[in-house]
Structure formats: structure tokens, C-alpha cells
Amino acid sequence: MANEEKQFVTEITPQGEDFSRWYIDVIKKADLMDYSPVRGCIVFKPDGYEIWEHIQAELDRRFKETGHRNAYFPLFIPESFLQKEKEHVEGFNPELPWVTEAAGEKLEERLAIRPTSETMFGHMYEKWIQSYRDLPVLINQWANVVRWEKRTLPFLRTSEFLWQEGHTAHENEQEAREETMRMLEIYRDFVENYLAIPVIVGQKTPSEKFAGAVDTYSIEAMMKDGRAVQAGTSHYLGTNFATAFDIQYLNRDNVREFVHTTSWGVSTRLIGSLIMVHGDDRGLALPPKVAPKQVMIIPIGPPKTRDDVVGRADELFAELKKAGVRVGIDDRSDVRPGWKFNEYEMRGVPVRLEIGPRDMENGVCVLVSRISGEKKVVSQDNLVEEVKAMLDQVHQEMFDRAKAFREEHFYTVDTLDEMKASIEEKRGFTLAGWCGSEACERHVKEETGATSRNIPFKPEVTKTTCLVCGEQAQHTVVFARAY
Amino acid sequence: MANEEKQFVTEITPQGEDFSRWYIDVIKKADLMDYSPVRGCIVFKPDGYEIWEHIQAELDRRFKETGHRNAYFPLFIPESFLQKEKEHVEGFNPELPWVTEAAGEKLEERLAIRPTSETMFGHMYEKWIQSYRDLPVLINQWANVVRWEKRTLPFLRTSEFLWQEGHTAHENEQEAREETMRMLEIYRDFVENYLAIPVIVGQKTPSEKFAGAVDTYSIEAMMKDGRAVQAGTSHYLGTNFATAFDIQYLNRDNVREFVHTTSWGVSTRLIGSLIMVHGDDRGLALPPKVAPKQVMIIPIGPPKTRDDVVGRADELFAELKKAGVRVGIDDRSDVRPGWKFNEYEMRGVPVRLEIGPRDMENGVCVLVSRISGEKKVVSQDNLVEEVKAMLDQVHQEMFDRAKAFREEHFYTVDTLDEMKASIEEKRGFTLAGWCGSEACERHVKEETGATSRNIPFKPEVTKTTCLVCGEQAQHTVVFARAY
Ligand SMILES: [Zn+2]
Ligand SMILES: [Zn+2]
Numbered sequence: 001m002a003n004e005e006k007q008f009v010t011e012i013t014p015q016g017e018d019f020s021r022w023y024i025d026v027i028k029k030a031d032l033m034d035y036s037p038v039r040g041c042i043v044f045k046p047d048g049y050e051i052w053e054h055i056q057a058e059l060d061r062r063f064k065e066t067g068h069r070n071a072y073f074p075l076f077i078p079e080s081f082l083q084k085e086k087e088h089v090e091g092f093n094p095e096l097p098w099v100t101e102a103a104g105e106k107l108e109e110r111l112a113i114r115p116t117s118e119t120m121f122g123h124m125y126e127k128w129i130q131s132y133r134d135l136p137v138l139i140n141q142w143a144n145v146v147r148w149e150k151r152t153l154p155f156l157r158t159s160e161f162l163w164q165e166g167h168t169a170h171e172n173e174q175e176a177r178e179e180t181m182r183m184l185e186i187y188r189d190f191v192e193n194y195l196a197i198p199v200i201v202g203q204k205t206p207s208e209k210f211a212g213a214v215d216t217y218s219i220e221a222m223m224k225d226g227r228a229v230q231a232g233t234s235h236y237l238g239t240n241f242a243t244a245f246d247i248q249y250l251n252r253d254n255v256r257e258f259v260h261t262t263s264w265g266v267s268t269r270l271i272g273s274l275i276m277v278h279g280d281d282r283g284l285a286l287p288p289k290v291a292p293k294q295v296m297i298i299p300i301g302p303p304k305t306r307d308d309v310v311g312r313a314d315e316l317f318a319e320l321k322k323a324g325v326r327v328g329i330d331d332r333s334d335v336r337p338g339w340k341f342n343e344y345e346m347r348g349v350p351v352r353l354e355i356g357p358r359d360m361e362n363g364v365c366v367l368v369s370r371i372s373g374e375k376k377v378v379s380q381d382n383l384v385e386e387v388k389a390m391l392d393q394v395h396q397e398m399f400d401r402a403k404a405f406r407e408e409h410f411y412t413v414d415t416l417d418e419m420k421a422s423i424e425e426k427r428g429f430t431l432a433g434w435c436g437s438e439a440c441e442r443h444v445k446e447e448t449g450a451t452s453r454n455i456p457f458k459p460e461v462t463k464t465t466c467l468v469c470g471e472q473a474q475h476t477v478v479f480a481r482a483y
Numbered sequence: 484m485a486n487e488e489k490q491f492v493t494e495i496t497p498q499g500e501d502f503s504r505w506y507i508d509v510i511k512k513a514d515l516m517d518y519s520p521v522r523g524c525i526v527f528k529p530d531g532y533e534i535w536e537h538i539q540a541e542l543d544r545r546f547k548e549t550g551h552r553n554a555y556f557p558l559f560i561p562e563s564f565l566q567k568e569k570e571h572v573e574g575f576n577p578e579l580p581w582v583t584e585a586a587g588e589k590l591e592e593r594l595a596i597r598p599t600s601e602t603m604f605g606h607m608y609e610k611w612i613q614s615y616r617d618l619p620v621l622i623n624q625w626a627n628v629v630r631w632e633k634r635t636l637p638f639l640r641t642s643e644f645l646w647q648e649g650h651t652a653h654e655n656e657q658e659a660r661e662e663t664m665r666m667l668e669i670y671r672d673f674v675e676n677y678l679a680i681p682v683i684v685g686q687k688t689p690s691e692k693f694a695g696a697v698d699t700y701s702i703e704a705m706m707k708d709g710r711a712v713q714a715g716t717s718h719y720l721g722t723n724f725a726t727a728f729d730i731q732y733l734n735r736d737n738v739r740e741f742v743h744t745t746s747w748g749v750s751t752r753l754i755g756s757l758i759m760v761h762g763d764d765r766g767l768a769l770p771p772k773v774a775p776k777q778v779m780i781i782p783i784g785p786p787k788t789r790d791d792v793v794g795r796a797d798e799l800f801a802e803l804k805k806a807g808v809r810v811g812i813d814d815r816s817d818v819r820p821g822w823k824f825n826e827y828e829m830r831g832v833p834v835r836l837e838i839g840p841r842d843m844e845n846g847v848c849v850l851v852s853r854i855s856g857e858k859k860v861v862s863q864d865n866l867v868e869e870v871k872a873m874l875d876q877v878h879q880e881m882f883d884r885a886k887a888f889r890e891e892h893f894y895t896v897d898t899l900d901e902m903k904a905s906i907e908e909k910r911g912f913t914l915a916g917w918c919g920s921e922a923c924e925r926h927v928k929e930e931t932g933a934t935s936r937n938i939p940f941k942p943e944v945t946k947t948t949c950l951v952c953g954e955q956a957q958h959t960v961v962f963a964r965a966y
Binding site (some may be wrong): 050052070076078101103120127148 | 517527557603
């Protein structure tokens with residue numbers, strides 16, 4: 001390994017040595033973010049932000065396809081609004097920043113910066129909804145939200161973050177529950193088939209549900225250190241917010257009733273998740289569908305053939321770009337190919353395209369998969385198809401690897417001791433029976449640091465006894481330490 | 484006029500009676516916005532927000548085409564940052580809201596909610612820029628910003644609004660000035676050719692420039708009440724922020740130098756502008772390129788043919804939708820066509836498509852222009868092309884009408900009395916000579932309520948004497964009352 005190549009690798013802490021340091025090393029070195037001078041708030045640099053743009057574009061398309069429209073509601077939430085739903089204010093109060101002065105004057109009522117917007121939507125829906133003819137209301141918002149976190153981690157837990165929050169209102173429980181499940185399924189499908197992250201779909205236990213929800217559902221992903229990230233949530237809010245904000249409508253029988261509402265969201269923590277799921281000791285590995293650059297072209301060969309090779313590389317670049325592939329080219333003459341290979345592997349570019357003088361003679365070029373290292377010689381005549389096929393293959397490989405990793409680190413346990421051993425020694429998720437008591441759930445957390453992630457809709461096995469008290473299990477639950 | 488049709492119209496105050504009331508009536512009735520419980524902050528309802536989405540999509544495309552990338556910087560600006568650029572803090576201090584507490588504790592340093600982000604970008608650029616090889620830095624951000632305004636007006640002046648802010652750093656003045664002009668031209672072209680609003684391009688006088696800029700350039704549009712809206716600005720910031728934040732780089736001669744920076748932005752006030760430029764006593768008139776619905780199909784005819792006509796209308800709907808036209812269909816049987824015609828005219832839908840039983844027999848349908856009322860019978864075989872042509876025609880008509888209106892309300896004056904008469908009696912813009920003294924500019928404002936809008940690059944005439952003091956004119960300036 002040449003010195004310069006070694007240097008590259010040694011700047012990233014190996015995952016096995018210190019996963020948290022690996023994570024910070026990678027996101028800094030790959031230029032995804034920077035720390036800002038405001039505690040807990042990061043700057044999303046262009047390569048980090050572009051991942052979010054691709055996430056946004058695809059989710060937005062799916063939301064609209066299912067009848068939702070975007071709107072924009074105010075950043076500021078009057079304190080009195082938050083007070084209206086008791087569980088909600090208790091859940092969010094500890095994390096709120098407050099605006100107390102504006103334009104040189106003290107405000108009569110403090111304004112919270114929104115941590116989420118159920119209350120503001122609730123207030124407006126009360127004005128907008130009169131009759132069943134106004135329902136359903138299906139609105140989404142892309143926005144920044146703030147939760148003043150004590151411990152922060154770039155992308156995964158920041159004081160300000162970006163997200164989307166859907167807020168819908170329906171005539172009855174059934175429709176609202178259908179919506180809750182529809183959006184959960186959109187999240188699952190998107191995260192699995194777009195970000196290549198396998199997830200466990202299920203319901204949160206009461207202690208882990210959203211503050212103010214009747215039921216919360218989540219998709220949970222396993223990071224490479226065995227910890228969980230809640231990648232998306234969808235809430236059936238019942239009539240809790242409708243009651244708090246008096247959102248009533250005249251039903252088909254001309255009787256006033258409360259609407260049933262839902263909310264659902266994913267955030268920029270998806271960026272952190274995909275890094276922790278796919279990255280390795282060489283750096284980032286970005287899922288092709290959201291990678292800012294999907295293919296990086298690197299011309300190789302001796303100086304005397306350079307102009308010819310670069311000329312052909314430029315043509316291939318133009319061809320791929322025209323076909324809608326996000327392609328880059330690095331034709332710097334003062335940087336060696338080996339250095340470039342490492343650089344774009346570190347940056348997670350899914351496919352590298354190498355072309356040299358002999359390839360030119362043969363009308364071929366070489367595609368290299370970031371995730372498997374597989375090299376494939378392909379005809380230049382067929383380039384667009386070959387590249388698209390390789391990108392699909394890389395996506396599939398990433399998903400399969402992540403799924404295999406999760407299966408290797410997924411343990412079914414019967415007792416707390418078994419759980420402790422699994423989580424501490426082997427890292428990962430554990431599946432266990434749970435009697436349904438909050439005391440047993442708390443006990444798990446105190447003893448192992450693991451929290452209940454969710455009650456999977458499709459558990460691998462169904463457990464019959466609670467891992468803590470040994471009583472009859474009500475649910476089979478996934479427990480894990482979580483970000 | 485049937486009663487129900489009359490009712491529609493009488494719910495909107497005529498422009499000639501009270502333009503401000505007309506504006507509020509229209510945006511409320513067309514469902515573009517609602518007032519929020521937070522003073523000066525509006526809710527962008529789906530039809531209002533979608534206009535912004537179309538504005539965003541096209542501008543974003545143009546920014547990227549010219550080499551810019553998006554990023555996201557924090558909402559909060561530490562007080563000390565704002566203090567660093569003297570003019571900047573003086574300009575924005577009176578409008579800032581302050582976060583003083585978070586998570587139950589008083590903050591050590593107050594945090595402003597960003598009114599604009601030159602200071603935060605400046606702080607980060609100081610860290611990111613080392614050498615000429617790092618330049619230019621071309622970053623844009625789509626974000627919410629807050630300026631605690633005393634008098635607010637939906638879309639045009641709200642305490643919280645949405646915008647984009649570009650912030651670029653360059654090696655030297657020439658490049659930075661080229662960037663400033665490039666973005667100004669993108670704004671002009673976009674506003675004229677996408678929003679159908681003719682604008683006057685020019686430079687702001689020193690008293691009207693951005694707080695902290697060396698030079699500010701703007702595009703200015705005339706509303707239908709003769710007032711001006713500044714529709715976009717582009718600033719050459721010189722080394723002001725570079726000096727304040729110590730953004731230095733090693734130049735090609737290995738010498739440390741300050742970068743030259745620019746910033747440029749447009750905001751959701753564009754929505755207010757296009758309403759005030761194009762709307763009329765029947766309601767909104769939306770430019771086709773940003774209208775949420777470009778075409779509304781209304782089946783007509785007696786009940787006995789209804790099913791057939793609606794069936795064919797559905798096919799036309801599908802055909803237009805497939806061709807990328809934003810099309811709607813209103814096939815409600817309990818609402819009369821006349822009512823629907825008024826409804827979608829009020830909502831500003833650029834083209835109405837009528838189809839009845841006789842049209843079906845003849846294989847035609849009728850396209851009606853919102854702006855001119857022109858009806859055109861077109862063949863169904865050729866529908867997509869005909870509709871696209873009609874949308875282009877509506878765009879052109881809107882632009883031409885707005886331009887003609889502006890020309891009719893554009894007065895060249897020699898004296899303050901003439902200006903007073905023009906502005907008070909005839910409303911509109913006035914072009915006058917100005918000696919360059921702030922005193923004369925202030926005098927105009929005190930006497931007429933008009934401010935200098937800009938010094939047009941291409942004035943209709945060049946004036947040689949100052950309209951106030953009669954001394955030699957340095958500039959020919961557009962003065963107008965402004966939103
Ligand atoms: Zn138990
Ligand atoms: Zn003068």
C-alpha cells in the first residue's frame with residue numbers, strides 16, 4: 001500500500017476499535033457536515049444535504065401519490081397551545097427553547113420553537129373542518145424543528161433537525177388507522193428499497209409511544225454497532241388532539257363529532273442511519289438511490305495516452321449524465337489513481353468507472369462496486385444499461401449485507417441474563433416475551449441499557465413468558481440499546 | 484347573472500374600491516393562506532404553498548445549473564455574531580426575536596432567530612476556506628427566516644417567511660461582481676418568464692441597500708395599485724463580512740487575502756407579488772407555470788348525456804395528466820357549470836376546458852383563457868398541444884398586460900410637485916433625476932411617501948437635474964410607494 005493510500009485509511013478509526021469515533025471521522029472526512037457554534041446544531045454541508053434532497057424528492061412523490069399535499073405552518077408555538085394536551089406538554093417541555101423577547105420588547109406569552117406541530121395543526125384544523133365533506137384533511141409539512149437535546153450526535157440527535165411531519169384528520173377511527181398504517185408502510189418500503197436498510201415494523205409499547213398518541217408504530221433499523229435507530233414513526237392520535245383543540249365536524253347523520261387524527265414523520269436522522277448501517281473501515285458506502293454521485297469516472301494510464309483517455313472519459317461522462325445518472329469525473333493529473341480510488345471509496349460513491357488505454361482499444365471499461373469490490377469489464381456500447389444494472393446490484397448487495405448482519409446479531413432470549421449476555425457481549429437486538437407491565441420494561445432498561453424498540457408485527461418466534469417476571473407474555477418485543 | 488354567481492363576485496371587494504381589501508378577500512377566498520395565532524405569521528395552505536413549490540423547483544434547477552449546491556445552516560445566530568458587522572446589526576437588530584431560555588435554563592448568550600444568514604455562513608466559511616483552490620464557494624440554502632415586523636401583510640411582509648439565500652465566496656472583486664450580476668439576471672429571467680411579471684432591473688441607492696453590502700441590486704415590480712414590490716435582490720458584499728469573520732485565503736501568489744462575498748435571495752413575497760400583479764375583480768389569475776392547477780375540466784350539458792360526457796372528460800383528464808399538465812376535473816352533479824366557472828376563475832386557474840354533448844359529437848372541446856376570456860374550440864385529437872399552446876398564450880398575455888399596465892402608470896417627472904401629482908392622483912412609478920444626496924432622497928419620501936426603488940440599468944430617459952434641489956443629477960432613479 002502506497003503511503004498516501006495508507007494515510008487515507010489511518011485517518012479513519014476502525015469500526016471495531018471505536019464505532020462512535022469511526023462515525024465522526026467518516027462524516028467529517030467525507031464532508032457531510034460540520035459543527036456549528038450553536039450547541040447541538042450542525043451545518044449540513046452540500047454532500048450531506050444532497051442525501052436529504054434525494055430522500056425528500058422520493059418521499060414527497062410518494063406522499064403526493066397517496067393524496068397528500070404540502071403546506072407550511074408557523075415555527076412558533078404559543079405556550080398555551082402546548083398546555084392543551086397534557087401528555088404532549090409533559091413529553092416535550094423539557095426540550096423546548098423559548099422566545100421571550102422580540103423587536104426589543106418582552107413578549108406577553110412565551111413562544112416555543114416547534115418540537116413538532118400537532119398543536120398548531122390542531123388549532124388550524126379546528127377552523128378549517130366543519131363537516132364530513134371537509135374530510136379527510138391530508139397535509140404534510142417539510143420543516144425544521146428544535147428539541148434542545150442534552151447529548152447530541154450529528155444527524156442522529158441534533159438540537160435543530162429537518163424533517164417532514166404529516167398531519168391528517170379523518171371521520172372515524174378506521175380511516176385514521178388505515179392512514180397510520182399506509183404511511184408506516186410507505187416508510188418501510190422507502191427505507192428498505194431506497195436506502196437499502198432492512199427494518200423491523202411494529203408497535204411501540206405504551207411507555208415508548210409519542211406524547212399524546214393512542215398508538216405509535218415504528219420502523220427500527222440496526223446499526224453496525226448493534227444499536228437501534230427508530231427510522232420513522234406513524235401515530236394514531238385518536239381524538240386526543242381533536243378534544244384538546246375542539247376539532248369537531250358535522251357527520252353524515254348531522255351530528256357533531258370529534259375527528260380522528262394521525263401524524264407521521266421521518267427526519268434527517270435517516271442520514272445518520274444509512275451511514276451507520278452501510279459504512280465500513282474504508283469510509284462511507286452510500287445507497288445508490290440517494291448518493292450525490294452514483295458513479296465516479298477515473299481515467300488511468302501513462303501520461304502519453306492521457307489526453308485520449310480523458311477525451312473518451314469525458315464522452316462517457318456526458319452519455320451517463322444525459323441518461324440521468326449522477327456521475328462525476330476526476331481527471332486531475334497531479335493525483336494518482338490509487339489515491340482517487342481511496343478517496344471515492346471513502347466518500348461512499350457506489351460505483352467507480354475506470355478507463356485506461358487498453359480498455360479504449362477494446363471498447364470496454366471497468367465498473368467497480370464500492371460495497372463488494374467486484375470488478376466488471378463492460379462494453380462501452382452498452383454503458384448506460386450496464387451502469388444502471390450495477391447500481392441496482394450494489395443496492396441489492398447493500399440491503400442483503402445489512403439484512404445478513406442483522407440476522408447474525410439478532411438473538412431470541414428467555415431470561416434477563418441471556419439478554420444481558422447477548423447485548424453486552426455480542427451486541428445486537430434481542431427478542432423476548434413481555435408481560436406488558438411497565439415495571440418489567442423499566443427493569444430491562446436498568447439492567448441492560450436496552451429499551452423496548454417495538455412489538456414486531458411479524459416476530460420470528462412468539463414467546464410465551466415474560467423475560468423478567470416469568471409471567472405469561474402479552475407480547476413478543478424487540479429490545480435493544482438505541483440512538 | 485344567477486344569484487349564486489353574483490354572490491361569488493360580491494364576496495370580493497373590487498380592486499378600484501379598496502385594493503388592500505381586494506387582496507385579503509382574494510387570498511382568503513382562494514384558500515391560499517390563513518392567519519395563525521402567532522402575530523404576523525401566516526399558514527401557507529396547500530394552494531398557496533404549491534405556488535412556492537413550483538417557484539422553488541424552477542429556481543433550484545437554475546441555481547444548480549449555474550454550479551450552486553444547497554446546504555443547511557442553523558436557525559439560531561449567537562448574538563455576538565450579529566455584532567461583528569456594524570451596519571448589519573444596526574439594520575436587523577430592531578426586528579429580531581430572541582431565544583433566551585432552553586430546556587428550563589437561561590442561556591448564557593441570547594440566540595437570535597436568523598433574519599438572514601450572512602454571519603453564520605461567514606463563520607463557517609472562515610473554517611472552510613484556506614486557499615484559492617477552495618474557491619469559489621457557491622452555496623444556497625432554502626430556509627425559514629424571521630423578522631419581527633410591526634405591520635404585516637400576508638405573503639408580502641410576514642414575521643416568518645420562506646426564502647432562499649445564496650452565499651458565495653470568491654477570489655476577487657471581479658468574480659464576485661460577476662456572480663452578483665449572474666444571479667440578478669437569473670431572478671429577472673425567472674420572474675419575467677416564469678411568473679409573467681415585468682421588472683425593472685437596477686441598483687439600490689446607498690440608503691436602500693442591504694445592511695452590510697457594498698452594492699445592492701434589485702428587480703422591482705409594479706402591483707396593480709401602482710405600488711412597488713422588491714421581487715429579488717443580489718448583493719455584492721465586498722470584503723465586509725470577510726473582514727468581520729476573518730475569511731482569508733492563500734492566493735495564487737501565496738499571499739493571504741480576504742475573500743469577496745455575495746448574497747442573493749428571493750422569498751415567498753413573490754407569491755404576494757404575482758397575486759397583486761395579475762389578479763382582477765374576478766379573483767386570482769395565476770401564471771400557468773406556477774399554478775397548482777393549470778387546467779380545470781368542466782363537463783356540461785343536460786343530465787341525460789351526463790355519464791357520456793363525464794366519461795369522455797375523464798379520458799381527456801388522463802391524457803393531459805399523462806402529458807405532464809397539472810389538470811383537475813370538477814364533475815360534481817349538484818353544482819351548476821356557471822358556479823364552477825366562477826369558482827375556478829376566482830381561484831385563478833389559467834385555462835378552463837369545457838366539454839358538452841355537442842362537442843363530443845364534433846370531437847372538439849372548448850378552451851377558455853382566464854386572463855382574456857377568449858374561447859377557442861379545439862380538436863380533441865390534438866388536445867395536449869392545444870392546451871400547451873393555450874397555456875403559453877395565457878402566460879404571454881399576462882406578461883403583456885402587466886407590462887402595458889406598468890407603462891401606463893410610469894411617469895417621467897422633473898419636479899417634486901409633478902411627482903406628488905403622479906403618485907397621488909395617478910398612482911404608479913416615477914422616474915426622476917437625483918443629485919445623489921441622502922437629504923434629497925429623504926425629502927422625496929417625506930413629501931410623497933415614495934422611496935427610491937432603484938437606479939435602473941436601462942432608464943427610459945436620462946434626467947439631468949435633481950427633482951428636489953435642481954442640482955446636476957448623478958442618477959436617474961425610479962421612485963414609488965412600496966410594499
Ligand atoms: Zn413481566
Ligand atoms: Zn438633490
